[in-house]
Amino acid sequence: MIDPESIDALRVELAATIKGDRRVLDELREEVRPLKGQTRRIQARSTTAISLVGTDGGNNRIEFDPFLVQLVRVVDSSNNEYCLEVVTPTSDREAVNQRHFEENGTPRTALGQMMVKLLPAGDRAIWNLSPMIPNPPPKGTKVEPVSPSWVQVYRELTEWAVLLKLVSELQYGSDTVIIADGNLRSKVFKGELFIRFRKLLADAVETQKRSRRNIYIAGVSKHSKVLQRYRLAMAIEGILRTDYPAYIEVPRELEAKAYVWSEYARGDDEAGRLGGETNKFVGGKMFFVKFGSRPHDPVWPIDILLPQVQEAPTVLGYMLADAIDGFPVPFYPQCLQRAHENAALVDFDMTILEDEIRRSVRGVLAEHGHRLDELSLQPADPSSKRYH
Numbered sequence: 505m506i507d508p509e510s511i512d513a514l515r516v517e518l519a520a521t522i523k524g525d526r527r528v529l530d531e532l533r534e535e536v537r538p539l540k541g542q543t544r545r546i547q548a549r550s551t552t553a554i555s556l557v558g559t560d561g562g563n564n565r566i567e568f569d570p571f572l573v574q575l576v577r578v579v580d581s582s583n584n585e586y587c588l589e590v591v592t593p594t595s596d597r598e599a600v601n602q603r604h605f606e607e608n609g610t611p612r613t614a615l616g617q618m619m620v621k622l623l624p625a626g627d628r629a630i631w632n633l634s635p636m637i638p639n640p641p642p643k644g645t646k647v648e649p650v651s652p653s654w655v656q657v658y659r660e661l662t663e664w665a666v667l668l669k670l671v672s673e674l675q676y677g678s679d680t681v682i683i684a685d686g687n688l689r690s691k692v693f694k695g696e697l698f699i700r701f702r703k704l705l706a707d708a709v710e711t712q713k714r715s716r717r718n719i720y721i722a723g724v725s726k727h728s729k730v731l732q733r734y735r736l737a738m739a740i741e742g743i744l745r746t747d748y749p750a751y752i753e754v755p756r757e758l759e760a761k762a763y764v765w766s767e768y769a770r771g772d773d774e775a776g777r778l779g780g781e782t783n784k785f786v787g788g789k790m791f792f793v794k795f796g797s798r799p800h801d802p803v804w805p806i807d808i809l810l811p812q813v814q815e816a817p818t819v820l821g822y823m824l825a826d827a828i829d830g831f832p833v834p835f836y837p838q839c840l841q842r843a844h845e846n847a848a849l850v851d852f853d854m855t856i857l858e859d860e861i862r863r864s865v866r867g868v869l870a871e872h873g874h875r876l877d878e879l880s881l882q883p884a885d886p887s888s889k890r891y892h
Contacts, residue, residue, distance in 0.1 A: 533740055535734070535758060536734050536743060539755075540741055540742060542752050543743065543750050544752070544817065545746075545750055546748075546817070546821055547824075548749075548821055549821035553822060554580055554670075554680060554683070555684075555843040556667055556670065556685065557843035557844050558576070558577065558578045558659050558847065572593055574592065575849065576591055576662055577849070578662055579843060579846045581842040581846065586614060587614065591655050597631060597640045598640045600630065600658075601630050604616030614662070614665040618664070634661060634694055638651075661693075667721075671708040671709060672708035675715075675717075682719060683724055683826075684721070684723040685724065685843070686723055686724075687790075688807040688810075689768060689786045689788060691785050709812075720819045722788075722807060722809070722819055722823065723788055724806050724836075725806075725807075729762045729763060730754060730763075731805045734762075744803050746794070747798065749824050751792065751816070751820055752791065752792050753791050754792055756769050769786065786810075787810060789808055789816075790805055791816060793805075795835040802834070802835055826839055
């Protein structure tokens with residue numbers, strides 16, 4: 505424990521430090537002050553809203569050393585399952601890639617279809633989609649350890665592929681908002697592949713429009729460095745403290761100051777105007793949105809697909825109709841909450857999966873299978889008894 509004298513000294517130092525950093529808060533308040541006059545009211549509009557979610561990496565990871573099994577699963581708010589795969593960090597990446605194609609090279613999954621659209625015929629492989637997925641080792645060579653993070657990249661690529669499939673292949677009976685889990689921006693694609701992906705997405709939206717169906721795409725984040733940086737300053741300046749649902753468009757300059765890598769905030773307009781590098785990572789424009797009608801209701805960072813930024817009032821109006829009855833999280837898109845609930849692998853589902861993994865491990869162990877039973881009766885962490 506910290507003794508009282510140390511607490512007193514710490515209190516004095518904290519007060520002096522915070523007082524010295526007051527200027528930082530003053531600067532943030534000055535940066536956000538113009539946004540108050542740009543607040544816009546959201547008018548509710550009724551339409552169909554669906555959401556797309558991949559199982560969270562922490563919720564679908566089953567560890568049984570030396571085996572680390574991760575499930576790649578993507579579902580929507582109607583509990584339609586678009587992908588269910590088992591992948592480990594040491595999986596044969598060539599075998600994983602072959603899952604997405606028939607023997608004649610025809611794509612059999614959403615990720616396979618995305619590779620056909622983005623990559624030349626001879627380069628259609630998951631490691632050519634992202635520099636974060638290592639190339640498979642040459643046949644006959646010793647398998648070197650690789651970072652397990654490539655599985656998370658693989659999961660993200662799968663989610664982008666399913667989003668493209670939803671927009672380009674499905675037929676809709678009415679105007680629809682497709683809400684992705686997270687920002688509409690990514691740094692996992694190789695080179696300029698994300699630029700090509702965004703164009704495929706925009707072309708698919710235009711094709712749907714020619715069929716008299718408007719498909720809108722938005723991404724909702726649970727957390728944002730931009731919102732975190734300016735939350736206190738916005739509260740002091742009274743921004744989005746309205747008694748009605750409202751939103752503001754976040755200037756790129758404010759985004760850039762919050763990110764370590766400024767290119768994560770660079771849109772097409774900014775890249776062209778400044779004559780800088782092409783926008784390779786950003787597919788959406790950020791808005792701060794409050795769906796509730798009380799001053800202290802939560803504010804969410806929401807990306808709207810770049811070609812649809814001018815239609816933000818319509819998109820957010822459709823999202824308001826879905827978020828106003830959000831449960832259990834108030835004023836958070838209900839379809840996104842349903843998708844998360846459908847995607848989560850917990851309780852009975854996780855117990856079944858763990859049993860299947862044990863059964864598979866037992867099959868590998870053959871005559872040593874009884875050792876698995878011995879380990880199940882031994883505590884994995886004997887030192888934990890010190891807390892009892």
